């Protein structure tokens with residue numbers, strides 16, 4: 001291509017057109033890509049790219065447009081699929097985009113979903129308010145009650161059973177293997193294809209791998225532990241290859257794509273530091289939970305690592321791995337003995353005085369965050385829904401970060417003392 005007789009402005013746009021330095025195969029760290037569209041050498045190749053997207057059969061994708069597929073996202077998807085022991089990962093712009101896209105990919109008007117009674121507030125809202133508008137019915141249930149699950153499956157013939165592996169914010173564990181066995185036995189008896197989905201954001205695939213237990217879809221908000229520093233938003237669904245296209249078609253047409261620079265950051269900074277962050281966070285969480293449990297102003301502490309944890313046996317079964325031992329997570333929920341307004345006073349004191357604990361929503365970050373679900377993340381649930389989700393007005397959720405645990409304890413202690 002002759003560019004000599006082209007004007008400076010045109011040359012400033014097109015440069016060398018194709019530069020040999022664009023072969024990045026020698027980079028130690030993959031480059032951040034930020035080209036939303038791609039040069040197609042011929043109409044045939046352009047058409048091939050669209051066909052390949054709809055029916056992928058080669059390992060060498062033809063990049064066409066970022067809303068279809070994109071190199072940084074694809075690297076992250078492959079890494080997450082490997083991490084979760086799934087066949088494919090599909091990345092989205094946020095955890096909520098991953099959850100809503102899974103619904104759109106699997107369900108249509110008239111379908112029913114069984115969902116565990118306690119989920120993240122926006123997930124509750126999505127199911128209750130938006131899915132009902134599309135004619136998709138969500139039945140809230142208690143998935144700890146397996147005979148109830150059996151009878152609901154028979155009564156409602158749902159398409160999907162939905163849950164969080166460790167519930168937000170009540171930190172309840174779900175017996176995933178038994179739930180899968182109940183669904184499988186129903187499927188076998190009735191020749192049905194009910195599938196299961198687990199939001200594993202609170203535990204991460206480092207602690208628990210739901211797909212190994214027969215769960216069909218593992219969902220993550222990448223915004224939390226998997227990115228870890230509070231700088232990126234993202235979501236991911238990991239599943240078997242047969243669901244890849246429908247999820248990618250939803251992403252293409254509804255547009256919830258993950259930004260390549262976020263995919264790059266989650267891949268390079270988040271995933272590579274996850275194990276070491278979790279180790280420190282869990283060591284600290286154990287100390288902080290014991291401190292809270294022994295404090296005279298605290299009425300109740302929920303932490304899967306405590307002896308007093310109600311589902312101690314299930315915690316040991318689900319959260320123990322040969323390679324990493326027992327890993328009870330980094331989230332602690334607790335209540336003060338006194339009334340809800342004293343809990344508000346305590347959190348306001350934290351917001352004002354605390355150096356190592358920040359009053360903020362989100363979790364899994366390097367910074368320790370504290371919040372009150374009834375007034376914040378779950379405030380769109382009405383009082384009845386909060387009660388049936390087990391969320392009391394005064395429940396406090398703490399996400400332990402990487403600070404020195406003694407600093408966190410000191411901040412809790414001094415602000416509890418001032419709460420009168």
Ligand SMILES: Cc1ncc(COP(=O)(O)O)c(C=O)c1O
Nearest residue numbers: 094095096120168201221223234
């Ligand atoms: C368990 C759980 N799932 C999903 C989400 C939604 O993730 P995002 O904020 O990335 O949309 C959250 C957010 O807090 C969450 O706690």
